Amino acid sequence: MMDGARTPQTPPVLILLGPPGAGKGTQARMLEKEFGLVQLSTGDLLRAAVAAGSDAGQAAKAVMEAGGLVSDDIVLAILRDRLAAGDCAKGVILDGFPRTTAQAEALDEMLAEAGQRINAAILLEVDDVKMVVRIAGRFTCRACGEGYHDTFKAPKVADTCDCCGAQAMNRRADDNPKTVMSRLDAYHEQTAPLIAYYTDKGVLRRVDAMQEIAAIQGAIGALARTVVA
Secondary structure: OOOOOOOOOOOOEEEEEOOOOOOHHHHHHHHHHHHOOEEEEHHHHHHHHHHHOOHHHHHHHHHHHOOOOOOHHHHHHHHHHHHOOHHHOOOEEEEOOOOOHHHHHHHHHHHHHOOOOOOEEEEEEOOHHHHHHHHHOEEEEOOOOOEEEOOOEOOOEOOEOOOOOOOOEEOOOOOOHHHHHHHHHHHHHHHHHHHHHHHHHOOEEEEEOOOOHHHHHHHHHHHHHOOOO
């Protein structure tokens, strides 16, 4: 059993690590469906907390309205509240947090207070050159958010969503080769310490994210089954 194994009483906590475009969102949705886990992304958590008007949400709103960066303490407070919700009883997948070793250490302390821990930090490994091609060709349906790609997943009918039939597609302005490479460089610089941190904890698991989506899903699913009851 992996070092991050848990007792049945504690909901598992998984982390997905990987650069923009590695497929974290896609794989998180598949984990939600297969295992009943809940994906928690920092951006969604902040927006929900602000909308709900919780103490931490109000603190975050004040910072954001002032143009500042929300502190780790506020993010952790929001995360603590969210983990206590009933739908997280089967476990969660963290996406976008932690981003630094300081955040990882603080997260470990917060989880320990609730008798939890990080059970697996799953690293989606990519080839930077191929990632530039992958990201630069992606686009989404404006109506339902379904994702597509010029090369790997084109709609069956050009400019028409396979899922909802809408004919409005959206491409991010920053999904161009130069910007993508810059983002990848920043990711590697930022994430390298986290890789070392979770390796030392014995919970880092690596998955080749340049495979087909189904193969990646199978690999991640196999890892998840070792920690999800």
